[in-house]
Structure formats: C-alpha cells, structure tokens
Amino acid sequence: MTDGARREASAHRLRRFLGSRAALWTGFALVHAAIIWLNLAAPGYPLGDVTAVYRHWAENAAHGWLRMGIDAPWVYPILAFAPMTVALAFGSAWYAQTWLAIVTVLNALAFGVLIGRAGLSRPRRIAAWWWLGFLALLGPIAFGRIDAITVPFAITGLLWAAGRPRVAAVLLTIGAWIKVWPAALVAALVIAVRRRLEVLTVAVSLSVGILGVSLLAGAGENAVGFVAEQAGRGLQIEAPLAVGWLWQIVAGSKSVRIVYDRQILTFQIDGPGADAAAALTTPLMALGVLVVVLIGIRAVRRGAAFGRLLPPLALSFVVVLMLANKVGSPQFATWLAAPVILGLVLRPARFAVPALVAASIALLTHIIYPYWYGWLLIADPAFVFMLTIKSLLLVVLLVWGIRSLWKLGSSRSQRSLVRDVGAVSTTMDLDDN
Template sequence: MRLLAVWAATRLLLLLCLLQVLAFPEPYVNTDVEVIYRGWYEVLSGGAYPADDVTWQYPPAAALAILSPGLLPFLGYPEAFYVLAAVCDAAVLLMLLFGRRRYGHGPAGAWVWVVGLPLLGPTSYARYDVMVTAVAVAALLLMARRPRVGGALAAVGAWVKVWPALLLVGTARGRATRLAWGAAALTAAGLGAGFALFAPGSLGFLTHQRERGVEVESLGALVFHVARWFGWDGEARMNYGSIEFLGPYVGVVATASLLLTAAAFGWLLWWRLRARVWTPATYADAAFAAVLLFTVTSRVISPQYMLWLVGLAAVCAALRSAGQLPAVWLVVAATAVTVLEFPLFFSMVVESRPLGVALIAVRNGLLVAAAVVSCVALWRSTVVAPAAVPRPAGPLSRPVSGRSSDANTR
C-alpha cells in the first residue's frame, strides 16, 4: 500500500504541474507536447509524415505515440497525452508488481521505478519516452520465458525509438537467441516493409540527423563548455530541435562520439563471445549496460533519456541483480541531477556558466561511472568467475560454454 500511495502522490503532482494547476519554476517543459507534438499530430492525422521537418528524427512507429491522444477525444491534445503517459507509467509499475507476485521478483524494482521517474520532474510525462520505456520493460520481463514475444516487442520498440533494439544483446546463446532474434528480425522486417509501402516519407528520419552538432548536455559538450571560457569561436543555438554547439572542431568531437559508440559495440560483441554463464538476470544486465554505453557515447543526452535507464534499472533491481545495484543507484542519482540542469538551470547550461557546467559534469560523470560499474559487473558475473555466480534453480543458471538450455524458451 505504501508503494501505491507514493506512486499516486508523486504522479498527481506531476500532472498538476503539467496542467499548470501547481506552479513549476520552468513551465516550458510543456513545449514539446503543446507545440511540436500537436503540430505533428495535425500532419500525421492527414495521412502523411512531417518529412520536411528536420525536427522529426524518429522511426515511423513513433507516429503511434504522437497520434495516441486521439484515443481520448473528450480531452485536449496536451491533457490526453499526459493522461496516456501516466497510464504507461502505471503499466510499468503493474508489470513489476506482477513479476514480484508471480515469479518472486524483488520489491526493489518497483521502488526504483516509483522513485526514479518523478525525480526527472514534469519532463517525465512531457515526452513520449515513457511510452516506449513501457514497451521495453515488457520485452525484458518476457525475454527469458517467452523469447519470441520479448524479441518481437523489442523490434516494435526499436521502430518507435531505436534504442530497444539493444535489449537483444543479452539473450543466451543458442535457442533463446535464435528465437528472440528471429522474432525481432521478422517483426522489424514486416513493419519496415509496411511503412515503406504504405507510409511515404516514414523513413526520412534516417537522413535527418546528418548535420547535427553536439548537444549541450552531452558528454562531448563539456569540451566546448570549457573552451568557451578560453575564447572558443562557436555558438550554442537551436539545431534539429535541441540546443547544440556549432562551430570549430564540433565535427571532430561528433566523430569521436561515433568512434566511442563503435568501440562500445565492439566491447559488447567481445563480451558475448567470452560470456560463459547466463543467469535469469543476465539478459537485463546486458541490456542495461548496453543502453548506458550508447547513452554516454551519444552526441545527444536529452533529459528524457533518463527514463530509459530508470526503466532498465528497475528491471535489474526486480531480478535481484546484486552486481548491478551500484549502477542502478548511480542512475537514480543522475536522474535527480538531471532535473536541475533541465529545466531548472538550463539557461546556465546554454550560456556555459559555472553552475550549469558543473551540473552537466556531475550528471554525465554519474552516467559514465554507472556505465563502467555496470559493464564490470556484467563481465565478472558471466566471464571472469562463473563458478562464483549464484545459480538459482533452473537450466538458465548453468554454465553454457556457448550454448544455452532450451528449457523455458518455448
């Protein structure tokens, strides 16, 4: 009851702030929904994608999230969007509670979600990321027992916002991987073909980010925040829907970010080749580590990205993944700092003032630390000392030497 009471109280506060019943220091967190999303809704409702709008940088299934407020025609667009965001939030909590009751998952997962999401402030409901996070959590919670369903959901999530494709990285080698990856490939191919044939312009997102700069909240942006203090001849301005650094050497830092992302992918591949043990929590641990790696190496770290990490952290905590708990709490701490840099002191971030730069440095430092801790824990639990890994009853807990048991994968 205490968990549900905390959830209800914190979510009511979020909704009251978004509806401007209660004052929030920076009301412009609503802009995406009230201006950008509503504008896209009008275009999408006419049967076309906003292909000429460079701020549309999302896979075609994102249209479902943008159009979803139409399910509540008795509400205005923003109000309907916030209500549906709350419904998806509640769905994540119910999935975590069901896992606790049905499969003996730990209570910490639900608490991470209940506490972690509101730490981001009203931004939690003012972006569609809570919706795709609900799909990702469902995919992860189903991956071990129903790999086909989990894989299909991961593919659906990837067509909504790309990153859920990383949920597949931790599936156990053998039949589990064949089932999950096969279902994901078929689902992704089917959706992609459907969008290409019946939704002209839906694949325009693939080329809309070629000229992006370095977003002011990213890890690489710290270079330019400090360089500004020493006379760097560049600027921070709106570009592709976010405030980005543009100017000398931005291309170099952007390229370095891409190389780091490639290196992260290489490490994950090396981990899969070396891993010897899969426990019932490994697939979630690996997904958490993968999304952390690709977040910290990205040219863009928007505040709503924290929702992805909080959702995956909640699943790891629910599955009693002791090795990942330090990374889980680092992510929760980073979420609390994020609401300070956006929206509360965002103007100081844009202007590279000391407080703004300090907040970005602390938030990104926490994320880097979480990524390192998560990857080390994943490596130790599956590669370094498999004999020391706790082995719950069941075939998925045995050392697999490149093969996984077929049990529990039907």
C-alpha cells in the same frame, strides 16, 4: 505494552503497509499525479515538444497535409507517430492531458507486470519503489517526450525475457520502432537468451512487416529516413562529448558558442572541432556496442547464467548509447530505468550501486531541466559542473557494467552459477505472477 513495544509494533505495521500492493499503487498514483501537475503547471515549458511539436505533426497528418516519416523525412522511426496521433483523440485542446494519460496507462501496465499477481517478493518491492523514486527524481521530462512511451515497453520486455522471450522480442522491437534505443535491449536479449534464433526471427520479421506497411503507405526511402536525420545532427549541448566545449565557454573563449538549430529544434555547440566530434560519435558508438557485444558473447561462451548476464549487458548497451551520443537530451535518462529495474528484481544487492548512480543522474537531470535550463544555455559554471558530474556518473555505470560482464567468465562466477540458477529461475518465471 511498553512505549518501546508500541513503537516496534507501529514500525512493523508501517513496514507491512509499505510492502503491500495498496501502498505501491498509492505511491504510483501520487508520483504520477505530481509529475502530471509539474508538466502542466511548472515553469520551463516542460511539455514543449509535446504541445508545440508532436501536436503540430499530428494535426498536419489529421488534416491530410503532411505525414512525417511518410511524406517527408523524419527524425523518429515510423511507429512514433502512433502515440502522437492517439493523443489527438479528445481534440487539440486536450492534447497535453491525453498524452500524459497515455504515458500513465502504459506505466501502470508495466508496473502491474513488475509487482505481479502472486506473492509480492522483496526484490520486486524494492524495484517498484525504486522506479517510483526514480520518476520523482527525474521530474517532468520522465513523461514529456516520446521516450516516455518506450520505457514501459522496455521494462515489460525485459521482465518477460526469460519466460516469454518471443513476446519480449515483440515489445522491444515495437519500442525500437518508436524510438531507436530499445534496439540495444533486443541485442542484449539475442546474446543472453538460449532461444536467440527465435528472438532474432521475431524481431526481424516484425521489423520487415513495419517497413512493408510504411512502404505501402507511400513512405519510400523516408521509412528509414530517421537514420540520415540523426546522422546530420550537430553536437547538442547536453551530449557528454560537449562538456569540453562548454568549459571553454566558461573560461571565456570567444570561438565557441551555443547556437539554436531551427531544423532539428535543438541547442548545439558551434566551435573549433565540434563538427568533427559530432561526426566521431557514430563510429565511437559502433565501437562501444561492438565491445559490449564481444564481452557479452565471452560471458555466454563461458557459461554465464541468463539472469546474471542480461541486466549488466542491457545496462552496458544503454549507457554506451547515452555516452557516445551527439544529442544527449535530458529524456535519455529515462532509458536507465528498464535495465536497473531488471537488475533489482534479479539481484537487488548486486544492483544497489547502479540503482543509486542512476537515481543521482535522474536528480541532476531534473535540476538542469526544465526549470533552470536557461542557465545551461549561457554555460553557467554551476550547471556545466552538474552536467560534467552527470557525464562522469554515466562513465561509472559503464565501467560497472563492463566489469560485471567480464567477471561473469571468471572461475568465481562459475562456482556461483549453480547457486544463482535456482534463484534466478524462481524470480524470472513471470508466468506464475
């Protein structure tokens, strides 16, 4: 055998290994081990919210002193308390490790659904490797907030949306009652799926049940207190709308400064127009969501196939929530994983651009937080520039998503509808995987 033939044979064996479940699960273990180590050992206090805030809330409830969301208003929906409490299972000293184990187990379940049990298709391999790369680029924040609990629910819900829409509705609704953002995926599902009444009934019934249990526990109006708590926030420095004020600080403005809100535990903008901008985010978000809803309905009415519609629709909803958000915390980048993974499973070539953009957003997020976050807190020009690029990349994702939705109603999309239906139905039938 010639040297060229040997190299070709070695490359072939490597490609076969990388496409195997053994390689994927090895990659999963290595990436998760690295992120766990970073959360426990890296500088910048990456698990600060988990160990200093979540654990405090959980311990107060365990001692019967104060149950957040029941005895007092809370910034999160009521089900967020479940993983925070479960993380106390092995005692307060092991709270961080237990939290990281919970996230890893949930990710493993979603990863198992992604790669399936039957033949491992090329799109699923691509999506699985992309997710692992995305997590590695995003770093500690991928695990270190309550959002990490909701991402596996969102991924699994979207992957099961075609074959098991009611189960998908359950998973996404549970996710929304942990952290609100998966509600956008419920909306996307209601628009895209034919059995929308079933999905809506499941989501509403489950929500009523969760609210009912909260009221029976004595929550009263605190059961929905997270709505008012979010509305009362100021403009956080990571929010896309805050970029203009950060550049004013860079330019030497004395009227704009970064302050710490001890009630919400966030760094916010204090300066002319900042409060007005924060108040503007809610109607701006509502308007953005309405635009996506209308364009999505337009695509449905013109016969867009479910598998072609759901990925860009879900992505557009998620990006609207990120762009028109007064908070803009670094963990919000985790939200991008679910719609991008779905898009890579269904249409890998088409979703190459948003996959690359989302990965770039993850990398920029990791550079900014947690290791060198202090530089952003003093409005260092380089870090304000990176935050600006990150915000512009979110705009790129939204433009891509809206453009894709709009084109679904065109004559060209209608001509390709029949071709795509067969491919999508084969890819989305997860009951066989």
